[in-house]
Amino acid sequence: MSNINESFPLADVAVEEPRDKNRLALRRLLYGRILRSLSVGFWVSVIAFLMIRLSPGDPVQIALGAEATEASVKQMRHELGLDTSIFQQFYNFITGIFQGDLGKSFYSGRTVTDIVGTHLPVTLMVIALSILLGVIMAIPIALAVALSKNQLVTYFFRASTSISLALPGFFLALVGLLYFGIKLNWAPSAGYEGAFPGNLRYLWLPALVNCGSLVPVLSRVLHSSLMDTLDEEFVETGVIRGVSKIRFYWSYLLRPSLAPTVVLLSYMVGVLIGGTVIMETIFSLPGIGRELITAVNTKDYPVVQGVVLIFGIIVVFFSFIGDLLGYLLDRRVTLS
Amino acid sequence: MTKLKKNGEPRRQVREGTFGLYTGFAMFGALVLAGLIVPVISKYDPNQPGLPPMAPPSRDYLFGTDVLGRDVFTRVFDAVFIDLGTALIGVSIPLIVGTIIGTLLGISRNKKINAVVGSLIDGINAFPFLIFVIALIAFIGPGITSIIFALSLVNWARYARIARTRAVVVNHQGYVEAARTLGYSKARILFKHIIPNVSSETRAYALSDFIIVIIAVAALSFLGLGAPPPQAEWGAMIRDGNQIFQIAWWPTIFPGLALCWAGITVAFIAEGLQRRLRETNSK
Amino acid sequence: MSEQNETLLQVIDLKIGIPHPRRETLIIVDNANFDVRSGEMVGIVGESGSGKTMVCRSIIGTLERRGAKVLGGQVLFGGQDLAQISETNWKKLRGKSIGYVPQSALAGPNPVLTTQQQLAEALRRSEAPGTIAEQSRRLLDLVKIRRVDTVMKQYPNQLSGGMRQRVMIACALASNPKLLIADEPTTGLDVTVQSQIMQLLQEIRADFGTSIILISHDLALIDDVCDRVVVMHAGATVEVGSVTEMVNPKHPYTLALNQSRIDIAVPGSELVTILGNAPSVGEWNPGCRFVERCTFKEEDCKVGSHPPLFGERGSHQSACLHRDKLKG
Numbered sequence: 005m006s007n008i009n010e011s012f013p014l015a016d017v018a019v020e021e022p023r024d025k026n027r028l029a030l031r032r033l034l035y036g037r038i039l040r041s042l043s044v045g046f047w048v049s050v051i052a053f054l055m056i057r058l059s060p061g062d063p064v065q066i067a068l069g070a071e072a073t074e075a076s077v078k079q080m081r082h083e084l085g086l087d088t089s090i091f092q093q094f095y096n097f098i099t100g101i102f103q104g105d106l107g108k109s110f111y112s113g114r115t116v117t118d119i120v121g122t123h124l125p126v127t128l129m130v131i132a133l134s135i136l137l138g139v140i141m142a143i144p145i146a147l148a149v150a151l152s153k154n155q156l157v158t159y160f161f162r163a164s165t166s167i168s169l170a171l172p173g174f175f176l177a178l179v180g181l182l183y184f185g186i187k188l189n190w191a192p193s194a195g196y197e198g199a200f201p202g203n204l205r206y207l208w209l210p211a212l213v214n215c216g217s218l219v220p221v222l223s224r225v226l227h228s229s230l231m232d233t234l235d236e237e238f239v240e241t242g243v244i245r246g247v248s249k250i251r252f253y254w255s256y257l258l259r260p261s262l263a264p265t266v267v268l269l270s271y272m273v274g275v276l277i278g279g280t281v282i283m284e285t286i287f288s289l290p291g292i293g294r295e296l297i298t299a300v301n302t303k304d305y306p307v308v309q310g311v312v313l314i315f316g317i318i319v320v321f322f323s324f325i326g327d328l329l330g331y332l333l334d335r336r337v338t339l340s
Numbered sequence: 341m342t343k344l345k346k347n348g349e350p351r352r353q354v355r356e357g358t359f360g361l362y363t364g365f366a367m368f369g370a371l372v373l374a375g376l377i378v379p380v381i382s383k384y385d386p387n388q389p390g391l392p393p394m395a396p397p398s399r400d401y402l403f404g405t406d407v408l409g410r411d412v413f414t415r416v417f418d419a420v421f422i423d424l425g426t427a428l429i430g431v432s433i434p435l436i437v438g439t440i441i442g443t444l445l446g447i448s449r450n451k452k453i454n455a456v457v458g459s460l461i462d463g464i465n466a467f468p469f470l471i472f473v474i475a476l477i478a479f480i481g482p483g484i485t486s487i488i489f490a491l492s493l494v495n496w497a498r499y500a501r502i503a504r505t506r507a508v509v510v511n512h513q514g515y516v517e518a519a520r521t522l523g524y525s526k527a528r529i530l531f532k533h534i535i536p537n538v539s540s541e542t543r544a545y546a547l548s549d550f551i552i553v554i555i556a557v558a559a560l561s562f563l564g565l566g567a568p569p570p571q572a573e574w575g576a577m578i579r580d581g582n583q584i585f586q587i588a589w590w591p592t593i594f595p596g597l598a599l600c601w602a603g604i605t606v607a608f609i610a611e612g613l614q615r616r617l618r619e620t621n622s623k
Numbered sequence: 624m625s626e627q628n629e630t631l632l633q634v635i636d637l638k639i640g641i642p643h644p645r646r647e648t649l650i651i652v653d654n655a656n657f658d659v660r661s662g663e664m665v666g667i668v669g670e671s672g673s674g675k676t677m678v679c680r681s682i683i684g685t686l687e688r689r690g691a692k693v694l695g696g697q698v699l700f701g702g703q704d705l706a707q708i709s710e711t712n713w714k715k716l717r718g719k720s721i722g723y724v725p726q727s728a729l730a731g732p733n734p735v736l737t738t739q740q741q742l743a744e745a746l747r748r749s750e751a752p753g754t755i756a757e758q759s760r761r762l763l764d765l766v767k768i769r770r771v772d773t774v775m776k777q778y779p780n781q782l783s784g785g786m787r788q789r790v791m792i793a794c795a796l797a798s799n800p801k802l803l804i805a806d807e808p809t810t811g812l813d814v815t816v817q818s819q820i821m822q823l824l825q826e827i828r829a830d831f832g833t834s835i836i837l838i839s840h841d842l843a844l845i846d847d848v849c850d851r852v853v854v855m856h857a858g859a860t861v862e863v864g865s866v867t868e869m870v871n872p873k874h875p876y877t878l879a880l881n882q883s884r885i886d887i888a889v890p891g892s893e894l895v896t897i898l899g900n901a902p903s904v905g906e907w908n909p910g911c912r913f914v915e916r917c918t919f920k921e922e923d924c925k926v927g928s929h930p931p932l933f934g935e936r937g938s939h940q941s942a943c944l945h946r947d948k949l950k951g
Contacts, residue, residue, distance in 0.1 A: 029781075040462070043459040043462070043463075044459065044462045044463050044466045046459075046463070047459055047460050047462070047463020047464070047466075048463050048466055048467065050463070051463060051464065051467070055475060055476070055479055056479065153690065162611070163360075163611075166607045166608075166610075166611050167604050167607060169551065169607065170551050170555075170600070170603030170604045170606065170607035171600055171603060171604075172555045172558060172559065172596070172599050172600065172603065173555075173559075174558075174559050174562050174575075174578070175578060175596040175599060175600070178578065178582055178585065178592060178596070179593075179596070182585055182586065182589075186586060237725040237726050237731050238725065238731055238732055238733040238734070239688075240680075240683075240685050240723070240725055241723065241725055241731070241732070241733065241791070241794070242733065243684075243685050243688065243717065244683055244684075244685065244717050244718050244721075244723050245717070245718045245744050245745050245747070245794075246714055246715075246717045246718045246748070247744055247747070251744075255733060255735060255736060255740075256733060259735040260733065260734055260735050273468075274466070274467070274468035274469065274471075275468065275469070275470075277468040277470075277471060278468045278469060278470030278471055279470075281470065281471065281474070282470075282559055282562075282563070285563060296471070296474065296475075297474070297563055299478070300474055300475070300477065300478035300565065301564065303478065305478070305479070308475050308478045308479075309475075311471075311475075312467065312471060312472065312475045315467065315468050315471050316466055316467050316468075319466050319467065319468060320466050323466075333735065334734060334735050335734065335735070335778040335779075335780050335781070336734050336780050
């Protein structure tokens with residue numbers, strides 16, 4: 005071989021590759037995303053902070069009721085730190101967040117951190133189950149439609165996904181609750197049990213209703229990525245190498261198509277949270293969404309503020325994870 | 341590749357999405373029309389109780405009566421305007437505000453403003469839409485105007501993000517550069533050349549957003565944050581009906597179906613228009 | 624160069640179409656004819672849409688997933704007619720004696736697999752001695768990739784275009800194929816990288832006696848590296864001959880291709896371009912499909928079916944009715 009190398013000196017020019025392009029790209033993605041998440045997180049806390057201050061009427065007056073004496077109002081303002089400058093208040097608010105102090109409920113006197121700690125797991129469980137169910141349904145649907153050569157299947161797919169997206173989840177939940185919960189008794193209409201396998205009985209229907217908006221979005225995006233992938237040259241090499249069916253579907257079709265879906269899924273967490281709040285109210289689940297609605301109806305401002313902040317942070321966190329996961333699945337994903 | 345006939349003329353074919361578009365328009369129009377006519381010709385007052393309560397659907401009461409003895413048929417169509425109107429305003433304000441702010445950001449060369457407002461937009465968009473609206477209503481109190489206000493305050497940021505991305509592209513397009521060379525005033529370039537091209541994209545998004553907002557308005561009322569009683573409103577009707585759902589299905593199902601009807605017809609229209617847009621763009 | 628004369632692959636009167644449930648079948652290749660002998664490098668040249676890629680897909684058995692089908696003719700390889708093989712039998716055959724280097728270096732390798740994983744997949748059924756890792760190293764060595772350890776762990780998007788194509792060639796060589804098909808392997812690469820890849824292909828042929836089909840729209844490139852040339856136009860082979868024979872083309876299309884070459888144009892003279900565009904698939908005219916663009920056409924060119932290749936198989940063949948006019 006050595007003499008061939010000498011006669012073809014050109015053949016070695018292209019061999020130089022930056023040694024750690026790999027690590028650099030990952031680091032740049034990480035830094036970029038962390039920076040973005042921090043700036044978004046900053047605004048999330050500013051908005052949550054301002055909400056309570058910009059509301060018409062004095063929150064303290066509202067909390068204490070109309071008969072409150074001037075002294076007690078003053079006392080509470082001091083307790084809440086509302087008698088300092090707005091910048092001081094914001095500073096206290098931010099430092100409070102980092103110390104896990106989100107204030108106290110006007111009524112129960114429980115700390116917001118405590119309320120969130122008790123009720124958030126239920127909400128997260130609903131969301132996790134929705135995502136799990138959604139992915140389990142969306143992948144086979146998108147694959148089947150993409151691989152089908154029948155134009156009618158694609159048409160039916162488009163029509164049914166856009167119809168499903170246009171249906172009000174809360175109405176479906178009510179009908180579902182009446183049918184599955186009361187007529188068939190497959191799902192309890194009230195009550196909850198916290199332990200793992202038992203809680204599924206309470207959670208499957210709310211998660212399924214959430215999927216009504218999740219599955220159409222996911223399967224549509226996945227379907228269009230799959231169609232793009234099917235047109236790609238490299239699929240040919242998979243066929244030629246005669247790789248096993250499972251490997252072919254995973255490495256040559258799904259994995260190169262999955263990144264946009266994963267990133268989108270992480271952004272859909274916000275939509276899922278909205279849906280879950282309504283589901284918790286309908287199915288009487290002791291999640292944080294039901295706490296939020298109660299707090300809204302009783303004007304329990306610190307709880308509303310705290311819950312909003314927590315949800316904002318959750319969304320920022322998930323989109324960070326989603327971007328990272330998308331990159332790990334497919335290195336073509338870049339930071340825009 | 342367009343198929344050509346032997347003599348070079350393009351084959352005449354029905355434009356894609358036309359069927360869905362027309363069906364959507366017809367069905368949506370029917371709902372609006374019913375919303376106009378039914379409250380006027382109906383024998384019953386939508387908000388006045390007094391009929392036999394919970395009467396099942398019959399010749400007299402097409403959709404039955406609710407727990408207070410009001411005609412569900414009249415109420416469902418009486419609610420058309422409050423529901424669709426709220427959603428329409430709730431989409432239009434953010435559309436206009438977001439498009440203008442986003443466009444200005446996209447063509448502005450001020451990096452500081454861009455960075456600050458840009459991250460504010462990202463910040464607002466980071467909140468789950470419905471949660472943010474619910475929280476705002478908590479502070480400003482329930483009601484239809486509150487819903488519109490909260491929707492506007494939250495949703496403009498989504499339009500602004502779309503508009504900004506698009507405006508950056510449009511700003512460097514040939515026809516804008518050309519207008520600049522011709523010495524047209526900045527305002528004229530902005531309103532005649534840039535905004536129309538940016539808004540084609542935000543308007544397309546507004547249509548699919550309209551579906552989400554119709555459902556959100558009803559959902560907020562369902563949660564008790566919207567129209568106060570006795571106002572007929574689909575979400576509120578579903579909420580009231582749900583108390584007696586096991587005994588009488590009609591006060592819940594009919595407003596629900598009306599809501600589904602509104603959502604699906606708008607979805608048909610949106611899908612049809614999107615296909616058309618895609619078809620026009622690919623030519 | 625051993626056994627230059629043994630025929631390895633024969634494509635005879637191949638006809639490929641895309642069936643459609645409601646409309647009539649769209650014919651994309653008709654009258655494709657050529658041979659490939661052992662250790663020979665054959666170039667297939669033609670414009671886009673001339674059916675070159677489809678012909679090679681019929682050889683590697685990936686027509687079906689693009690919705691196309693062999694409608695007639697034969698593809699003889701190692702005593703088997705590849706045109707008649709069912710999908711199940713293809714599974715046993717593919718990736719064994721025919722290697723394939725895909726069209727574009729940028730989209731060729733699977734973006735989610737590292738070089739190591741790609742090679743391991745290609746080597747799955749290898750019977751050569753040594754572990755997969757050892758064989759992978761040997762293959763990368765063969766395509767002259769240095770710093771093998773780094774490249775092994777890298778994803779395609781971390782490699783340059785030339786490197787990606789080297790990896791693809793390494794994968795194609797994994798099964799020690801008798802025939803290597805390279806479909807425009809240098810599209811989108813720099814000229815210097817292009818010549819490196821071409822040199823690599825030539826070395827592979829010299830070292831292993833592998834027959835190579837090189838598909839390209841660049842006649843100059845094919846002229847440089849190939850032994851024989853197959854000219855395709857609108858789904859048909861219009862001329863076949865050795866590189867030396869092609870200096871005096873017997874088909875007006877080849878003549879036009881030759882005249883439009885930039886590399887041999889006389890400085891100062893006008894550059895000749897070929898009249899019009901190739902007829903689109905599905906809109907082929909009756910008679911010779913080149914007739915609309917031909918400067919030698921006569922009335923009999925416009926009727927009947929597309930002319931077959933005249934002359935003895937293996938010699939310099941042309942599909943022109945008036946090929947004698949071109950000799951002077």
